[in-house]
Amino acid sequence: MPVRLDEVVARFGGDLAGDGAVSISGIAPLDEAGPDQLSFLANAKYRSRLADTRAAAVILAPECAAACPVARIVTAQPYLYYARVAQWLHPLPRPPAGRHPTSVVEADVPASACIGAHAYVAAGAVVGERVVIGAHSSVAEQCVIGDDAWLAASVSIYRGCRIGRRAIIHSGAVVGSDGFGFAREPDGQWLKIPQSGGVIVGDDVEIGANTTIDRGALGDTVIEDGVKLDNQIQVAHNVHIGAHTAMAGCVGVAGSARIGRRCTVGGAAVILGHLSIADDVNISAGTLVAKSITQAGTYTGAVPFLEHAEWLKNFARLRHLEAMADRIRALELRLAELEKKS
Amino acid sequence: MPVRLDEVVARFGGDLAGDGAVSISGIAPLDEAGPDQLSFLANAKYRSRLADTRAAAVILAPECAAACPVARIVTAQPYLYYARVAQWLHPLPRPPAGRHPTSVVEADVPASACIGAHAYVAAGAVVGERVVIGAHSSVAEQCVIGDDAWLAASVSIYRGCRIGRRAIIHSGAVVGSDGFGFAREPDGQWLKIPQSGGVIVGDDVEIGANTTIDRGALGDTVIEDGVKLDNQIQVAHNVHIGAHTAMAGCVGVAGSARIGRRCTVGGAAVILGHLSIADDVNISAGTLVAKSITQAGTYTGAVPFLEHAEWLKNFARLRHLEAMADRIRALELRLAELEKKS
């Protein structure tokens, strides 16, 4: 289990300064790592924290190397390097193949799959090699679950949805629930529009706990390869999320929004329906995106907070901004008049 | 399965222009429909999209009829017409009656009900005719589930809640969890207040995936007939939602709020506690409703977003609005003084 520093460098590259024979048994943060642990410094602005570390060695960028009092692995991308070492040293524990006797499996499932206690796989579902389906998870009729996908406990996949290879889906996530589609009767009642589309989730997607992805009304909701969704995200019907886009917790995406590739969306941001977001757009936390974004860049709409009494005085003015602008315009006119006279 | 256009018009009305013998097998969006599919144009401002459609026929409003190059069904309300045809051509697939052998049913349940794998119906629950209870769903003691209600997989209904007829409740929804009620001890600790009320859900209500509805503290939380709740909505204890109100995803409604009939609430809006909202109020997405609304109308409080550098410059001013207003007032006084002199 313990590995030598020179083994790490042989496997992942980087320049080692220090004793390659030192053995490490895991990774820990700078301020908690002990002499048998490796640590990392992802952000150069915190380099002063190096001084007190007790780690066996630190993964860091060239510009921080001089500040490091212990052995170090120097690399241009220390956070990525840390991720690679962590995947090697702390692999996710994967349950062994086999079907729990309480599971209900109505479809053909390969022997390499792990089907947990009380899990349910309906007739007509296709389950790939080495798939894990956790306790109390359900995979409905005609779903396709790609090789090596991993559903945690209590995941619900509605009929006919496709999940790509190596997906990780956390507890309470729901894929394929009905989109929110209704037509209004003249008397105000709502008539349900059948949601006849599906959900297509690409390869290497992660879906967080209690995140929901609705099926399309006509046509499908699409999550492309490599998308990462945090917990409690809501993805409405017919949304299209481009490859390698990442969204933080509590984001909401309304119907038919089309989001580009490699975007990042901060926590609790909201994207309204039928909008298009270009590739490589970053949305800040708490921002409501109410119109399309056609250029890559960072966009923000959150308001600053204040001590409550200050807030009362300042934010009440938001209701009178137009009047303030009118008064400025009136002042400008009167002043110009005076200046003409003087 | 395929139907003729004149069959559609015979059933749902409208004026057909074109060959009534044309056969259609389903509905598709304007840009995807093929020559055996019906399509629709719900919004007249997109009528230019008609030019390229390959649909067999299009459902549309009279003012768009002239722009349609293919057969058409003309009606005053094309979206409602589409919904009716879609319900007929794409009915929701309903599972057959019967109890899965792994279900646990401690109550009397009619033979017409469908109880899924590992579902649980506790003693004293009353389950109506043709009810569907999905895999891993639980219905606790003394609940009443109305005829034709449909619970998807992994729905949790706490003890004593009443669900109306034809309800549709999606996966992960929770009905009847404890309201958030605590009294504070002088030392800051919280003392739980028992939540002794229940939840009453009317007929024809739809509840989205992972939506939560808390039971009342004293008295009940009430969702009237025809209410439609999207995914991940939080309804706190003792809230009352009037008939035919619809809420989009991620809305939060705090305790004892009373919301009128036929309201619409946009995604991620928040309604604070103990407020009253009149009938026919529309709340825009992302709006925080912090005081009661007594008049029908549309209300909005969301902020626009900007490119990040622009946002920094503009939104920082929010902290100084009162100072800006003071400066305008001072300018007005000084200018009046000068004007008097000149």
Next chain:
Amino acid sequence: MPVRLDEVVARFGGDLAGDGAVSISGIAPLDEAGPDQLSFLANAKYRSRLADTRAAAVILAPECAAACPVARIVTAQPYLYYARVAQWLHPLPRPPAGRHPTSVVEADVPASACIGAHAYVAAGAVVGERVVIGAHSSVAEQCVIGDDAWLAASVSIYRGCRIGRRAIIHSGAVVGSDGFGFAREPDGQWLKIPQSGGVIVGDDVEIGANTTIDRGALGDTVIEDGVKLDNQIQVAHNVHIGAHTAMAGCVGVAGSARIGRRCTVGGAAVILGHLSIADDVNISAGTLVAKSITQAGTYTGAVPFLEHAEWLKNFARLRHLEAMADRIRALELRLAELEKKS
């Protein structure tokens, strides 16, 4: 079941004015209570509502006593008094000990525990005395569940998490899902960082329906004693929440935020990552906390809402606040110039 008023006062204190022999059978709100029910007035500003009550007696503060037309129990803290009486008169119904035959229990569980239908307790878990594990709930390997904890239906606890004594965890809650941690490859792909830490939940914590608490990346996510979390709250990896802090529904807390003791966080507020919040801080509903708060107090950042047409005119100005400030500054300079001349 019915109790006499003088029994209430003998047990909980306060000053009784009225006939101690009157018998009450429960608690109800002022406007609903009948002559066999006790009621309470928590907020003195609503004292005018006392006039019409039909309650047998009212719990209230000294300054409201004179306005009460019926018997009364006078106490400095009527809401806390009400909570105590309600716990006594309306105790939460707790299911009896025993294992449902459909439960899967791979660990040693005490005879005093109640394990519900289809519940799952994995090998190596430690379950305390009198613990309730509801239908379809799962407790994974190496978890520790403290004495008297109560998991409702469909709760998911991932491997190795610790839940304190007397915890109440509502349906759909998830504890221990992976934190959202990824390093970005140069081509934009995301590399998963194993989430090797756990979750430690203290004693007397309540966790609402569909709330999610992620496990730490390195080190643990910590919820201290007495914390109360409402429904649909998202707690990211390595967050630390101090004792007796309470959060209302839909709050989001980003990674590594450190929140003090006895704080309150209003509904749908968002706390960004790596921030520190002092003890005794109150965050108003809908506030985005984007920097640390070092002083106790109340902080707010929500925007007021307006009738939509008014909103259009006023909130559009938010994009031009810097220009408005520039124009005020220019006016001040020109006016000073004129004043010099005159």
